[in-house]
Amino acid sequence: MQSNTSDSPTVLVVDDDPKIRRLVAAHMSQQGFSVELAATGEEALEKAPLHQPAAVVLDISMPGIGGFEALERLREWYTDPVIILSATDQEREKVRALDLGADDYVTKPFGTEELAARLRAAIRRAERLSAPDNQSDPVVDATDFKIDLAARLVYKDDEEVRLTRTEFDLLRTLAVDAGKVLTHRHLLQEVWGPEYGAETEYLRTFVKQLRRKLENDPSRPRRILTEPGVGYRLFLE
Amino acid sequence: MQSNTSDSPTVLVVDDDPKIRRLVAAHMSQQGFSVELAATGEEALEKAPLHQPAAVVLDISMPGIGGFEALERLREWYTDPVIILSATDQEREKVRALDLGADDYVTKPFGTEELAARLRAAIRRAERLSAPDNQSDPVVDATDFKIDLAARLVYKDDEEVRLTRTEFDLLRTLAVDAGKVLTHRHLLQEVWGPEYGAETEYLRTFVKQLRRKLENDPSRPRRILTEPGVGYRLFLE
DNA sequence: GGGCGCTCTCACGGATTCGTCACGCTCATG
DNA sequence: CATGAGCGTGACGAATCCGTGAGAGCGCCC
Numbered sequence: 001m002q003s004n005t006s007d008s009p010t011v012l013v014v015d016d017d018p019k020i021r022r023l024v025a026a027h028m029s030q031q032g033f034s035v036e037l038a039a040t041g042e043e044a045l046e047k048a049p050l051h052q053p054a055a056v057v058l059d060i061s062m063p064g065i066g067g068f069e070a071l072e073r074l075r076e077w078y079t080d081p082v083i084i085l086s087a088t089d090q091e092r093e094k095v096r097a098l099d100l101g102a103d104d105y106v107t108k109p110f111g112t113e114e115l116a117a118r119l120r121a122a123i124r125r126a127e128r129l130s131a132p133d134n135q136s137d138p139v140v141d142a143t144d145f146k147i148d149l150a151a152r153l154v155y156k157d158d159e160e161v162r163l164t165r166t167e168f169d170l171l172r173t174l175a176v177d178a179g180k181v182l183t184h185r186h187l188l189q190e191v192w193g194p195e196y197g198a199e200t201e202y203l204r205t206f207v208k209q210l211r212r213k214l215e216n217d218p219s220r221p222r223r224i225l226t227e228p229g230v231g232y233r234l235f236l237e
Numbered sequence: 238m239q240s241n242t243s244d245s246p247t248v249l250v251v252d253d254d255p256k257i258r259r260l261v262a263a264h265m266s267q268q269g270f271s272v273e274l275a276a277t278g279e280e281a282l283e284k285a286p287l288h289q290p291a292a293v294v295l296d297i298s299m300p301g302i303g304g305f306e307a308l309e310r311l312r313e314w315y316t317d318p319v320i321i322l323s324a325t326d327q328e329r330e331k332v333r334a335l336d337l338g339a340d341d342y343v344t345k346p347f348g349t350e351e352l353a354a355r356l357r358a359a360i361r362r363a364e365r366l367s368a369p370d371n372q373s374d375p376v377v378d379a380t381d382f383k384i385d386l387a388a389r390l391v392y393k394d395d396e397e398v399r400l401t402r403t404e405f406d407l408l409r410t411l412a413v414d415a416g417k418v419l420t421h422r423h424l425l426q427e428v429w430g431p432e433y434g435a436e437t438e439y440l441r442t443f444v445k446q447l448r449r450k451l452e453n454d455p456s457r458p459r460r461i462l463t464e465p466g467v468g469y470r471l472f473l474e
Numbered sequence: 475g476g477g478c479g480c481t482c483t484c485a486c487g488g489a490t491t492c493g494t495c496a497c498g499c500t501c502a503t504g
Numbered sequence: 505c506a507t508g509a510g511c512g513t514g515a516c517g518a519a520t521c522c523g524t525g526a527g528a529g530c531g532c533c534c
Binding site: 003092098099101102103105114120121125128137150152153164165195 | 350470
Binding site: 199204205207208211219226228229 | 509510511512513514
């Protein structure tokens, strides 16, 4: 997937019929997708690189650049799923579209739930592809130590460090905004909950623990820095 | 893809109707696939790990283990495409199958050319995913013990260990994300269902059982580790 | 219907972790 | 140089979490 993996995936819907566009747009956004629209093949080829959608829903019969040509041109660079929408049920067309690189082929009239499910399935597959999880997850690297956020593990000099729950939560909060100064209030609310904010003693205690376990010279911290009167920040080289 | 990438890809066709089996087998081998056949869900679950097919074509309505259950059980370890065959065109069923991990859903009667094209498309995608390496070997090796995800069997020191259903499901959940810390909530939802999440007593009971059966010294676990306040993790190597 | 195996429940130590606190240090300020 | 706020430090009791064993309930197969 090429776009925002975190929030709702964007789907580019291409159809010359305004009714279909509205119908699909309404149902797909209701099903949790962000929707972009295009009325022609030309517009689709313009908007696709712009929005980097997680999938494209493409009508076959359109004036100008038709669905087949749009599909071919898209596939020159676009590797995420393309689902063909078509009014005809002809096997020839299906075979042609699929062999041109389409991921799926849905015939009008279609169920919106089904289309959504097929989109989910296609995007799910594409996500696995773009995340080549050969064992290693995204790792925050602080030279002295490394944090594997997905595995919830921390290494210092390639040796695993045992952190308690709160210690890790605090370190993670510092790490996701590494370099920035995070206020006492922000850290407390993030780790202990929204009803906290004034308990700076907690921070002192756990920052000390983290330094003891992670700093080369805990009495002279170089990674977890104090910003007097404000908060702390994690310094990555 | 898990099997012979060079010659014609193997497709496992599962249907209780001999006519359909013959029909599909004839056309698919004509289209350049090697075909393996299974008449029931049980047989499919046996043959799939044996032949490591590049894709599975699965009928929904079968006596005994139906298509849905077969799909679920397959997806515990099988990552290559599964295309559902069904006599009914009901949207509910399509959505359910696709959300259970099916890659495509084809309604009977179907064009054999179309099925072949959908198979080609699905296999083409899967090939991109499993580039050079052997992808997820259905056997997880933890030196002390081995887990055969497809056969649902566990060996300790090359002797088979009898695990109950829940014990195995828990071990499998730990194994597919081996090395990572998995939260109580994640484990509970994965093994007991999405409506669970707070029942940590279950975990304690079943982790204890797993340790009793798999650890060399159950009182000093080296494989199934506790992360206090967070969850558990399976430690390999 | 009886027996068996499995899941779920529960209560009790024991171990770990968390929150608390007092004290001493540092640094900016007047 | 005195002062005080803010922070680091270490220790300790309380709260939490975990392992353990036993047993009740339940479904399944003989």
